Amino acid sequence: MGTGSKRNGSSGETVYDVLKEKGVSRRDFLRFCTMMTATLALPSVFTSQIAEALEKAEKPYLLWLEFQDCAGDTEALLRASKPTVGDILLDVLSLEYHETIMAAAGSQAEKSLRDVVRGQKGKYIVVVEGSVPMNDGGVYCCIAGRSAKDIVEEVCTDAMATIAVGTCAAYGGIPAAKPNPTGAVSVQEAVPGIPVVNLPGCPANVENITATIVHFLTFGSLPPLDTLGRPLFAHGKRIHDNCERRAHFDAGQFVRQWGDEGHRQGWCLYEMGCKGPETFQNCPTVKYNEGTSWPVQAGHGCIGCAEPAFWDKMAPFYRRLPSPPGFGVESTADKVGAGMAAVTGAALVAHGIGRILSGGKKEK
Secondary structure: OOOOOOOOOOOOOEHHHHHHHOOOOHHHHHHHHHHHHHHOOOOOOHHHHHHHHHHHOEOOEEEEEEOEOOOHHHHHHHOOOOOHHHHOHHHHOOEEEEOOOOOOOHHHHHHHHHHHHHHOOOOEEEEEEOEEEOHHHHOOOEEOOEEHHHHHHHHHHOOOEEEEEOHHHHHOOHHHOOOOOOOEEOHHHHOOOOOEEEEOOOOOOHHHHHHHHHHHHHHOOOOOEOOOOOEHHHHOOEHHHHOOOHHHHHOOOEOOOOOOHHHHOOOEOHHHOOOHHHOEOOHHHHOEOOOOEOOOOOOOOOOOOOOOOHHHHOOOOOOOOOOOOOOOHHHHHHHHHHHHHHHHHHHHHHHHHHHHHHHHHHHO
């Protein structure tokens, strides 16, 4: 990771140049581009466009700020190992400042931040992790004698893009839960008027972080967003609609108690408080840990961590949802089992009558 002291302009290196230097084969590079195309929910024809863009795009400067957080998003990023390119993403992005992982400390670390902010205005990407406390002048989170509020205002105002990673940065998260003594707010609330893309989640999915940056490098803009500032490719569909347990919901097969027969057979977790019916994220399709699993697949209901104020609105986490507006899932859950049984019974009766009539015709 660079120190920033020699950054007087672009290095001239492209993303693909760096990848080749790191030993990434052409095949792995194209595989990465294909995966990014799928994650961004783009048609496959865009794979070549992404590849061409990354072959020409110069390494962007990246500043990663941490405020009121648990460092979970950083931990998720550091554990990225699929695809191969994910391992070296930090090198590709010319990461100039990140408190948790940078070698520099103290005044040397702060100099790295200042050099980029003052010398590369409009040429760097900012990732913010954690909420920003606003009460009492922002004294509840200070770095190098400056409040998080002052830092985020200075750094994000001149950035070419700001990415709020994790629910704390996107919506205030757990620090903003009632009674919110520090006055924790999101990045967008702390610095209104700047372009921000929100990537909520506890933690945010590293594939979505990577895809957002790749979209910016490919198209020169942030991806299309929903009304909550989230990229549609990652938050355009409800978890409920892509859940592998959805068939059990439709069949009225619910887990009623942890460890019961339904739980062992992978039935729907709605009755156990799963918030999938009103949470928008691509967890079921992208998953975590190299695409190995995600909470519902592992047997635990979704807690709605990608939604604003989830800690207050989604709790208690093990109580079933009230009826989400415009969805009617509550009445459906109550009646779907009986309804499906009635439909199935009618179908069987009709099928039986059909067979009798059919058999009768054959005998005649």
